[in-house]
Amino acid sequence: MFGGARAAGNAIEVRGLVRRYGGPTRFEAVRGVSFQVARGELFALLGTNGAGKTSTLEVVEGLARPSAGEVRVLGYDPFVDRAKVRPRIGIMLQEGGFPPDLTVVETVRMWAGLLSRSQPVGVVLDLVRLDHRADVPVRQLSGGERRRLDLAVAVLGRPDVLFLDEPTTGLDPESRRDTWQFIRTLLHDGVTVALTTHYLDEAQELADQLAIMHQGTVVASGTVTEVIAAHPARISFTLPAGAAPLPDLPHARLPTRPDARPNQGEPSQRVTLHTTALQDTLTALLTWAAQAEIRLGGLDARPASLEEAFLAIADNDRSPEVAA
């Protein structure tokens, strides 16, 4: 039933995607983005607000035509072959879009009537735990309940590929975990998922593959482990005034700023080290400090994490502006 040999490997293929918005400014929101999502995997597109995540996703969903580049979903062009792709994908937009005067069950029933392979309405409402709110008008739902209704509609048509644009934004921690559990169930059933998020723990929790977007381009991508590995752990502390100069520490790298290397006789200063072996570097640092009888103020050691990687990327971009 799938679209021939082409669709065998990847559910989603994006090559050199560019998206420009019209008007006099000709703003380029997406500047040459490429990625693939294998069948049954979860791909997370991370980034700050305005990084181009939603602009990218909208093209992949077939809601907009790419300005340049190529997109394939299940082997088809999602914009041109909309009629072939849509019955097999589910889309959850960033913001709802349900008439406020219809009740929850009416909304889902209406959508069921618009889909070619809809699941039973009751089953889906149970899945997102909105069964007890079935007769409540959409306008009376909380933000989290609306998000769950949106999710219900997105999975209603038994999609092979599911697109989720910030699925847990505005949810309380418990609902977020519920949603994660729900997404894991879908993955277990073989659904391919592409989601955007600005929650790093969400990507770390769910993603097989991820890409971090910044200012319209992908600045890091791979598995969670790969992305983290490319960005080292961090140690920071305040060196008191008059302390001996730092020795060479194993696996450590000092930031390259000219004022970063502390010298004797200067006032106390904040030092940040990057390391690929947190324990070794930290042991050496603490041994040195103990022998030299130096107190390291505000000592802080952070293992490599997606958050660190993310912050490093955002920092890299900001530093030229600070310098200017």
Next chain:
Amino acid sequence: MTRIATLSRYEMLLFWRNRTALATAVLLPVATVGTLITLEDGAAGPTDGAGLLIALVGLMLLLVVYYNLVSTYVARREERVLKRLRAGEVTDGEILAGTAVPAVVIALGQMAIMAGGFGAFLPLPLPVNPLVLIIGLAGAVVLLVGLAVISSTFTRNVEMAQISTLPVLLVCSVGSGLFIPITELPGQLATVARFLPFSPAIELIRLGWLGTADDSAATDFLGVLSRAAGPAAILAGWVSMGVVGVRRWFRWEPRS
């Protein structure tokens, strides 16, 4: 087709729950007809009665189909309902059509009731050419739905619809001679009026029913067909321009 039916069923439900729209669509025409019938009490021949009924039909199409649909399209756009629907399997045309069906059904229902009510008080002639009458009605509906879609594009919110619809309402009602017969407009103006969007539709309805659209003598079934060619061509022109306009200008989501 079933998807249009699904959309229109829930659009009808929303219309029923929107008491303001419901009151405007149902009570306004009833009140208008009531007033006009009392004014017309003891009036002249059957042609006058039918002429008045046609004017009311035109007015109702404008209010119930055009005005009402501008508000509906704007509301659905601002609620992001249109954008959400577009992310599903329904096609663009199905979304626009499904949203329009309730207004059209209500307008046609009211016309039937009005014709019935009118017939009870005033003698009405049988249509000379029902085919042309139906083409005129159908053309009017398609044209007004298209105009509503385009007008909604230039309307920021539902409240603004009260103002943004005025130009079309004015041009269509005066231009098509709903209030003053086109023939009584000064020379040049009368010619221009015939080419305005709604005028050929009303002209076809008049021709189909009365056998004449102006002061000239009524003709028969075939005579009506030949007289209908001109207005039908103008109407077709406006409808195709409308389709182009919809494709070019329509916005599916709020301005961000």
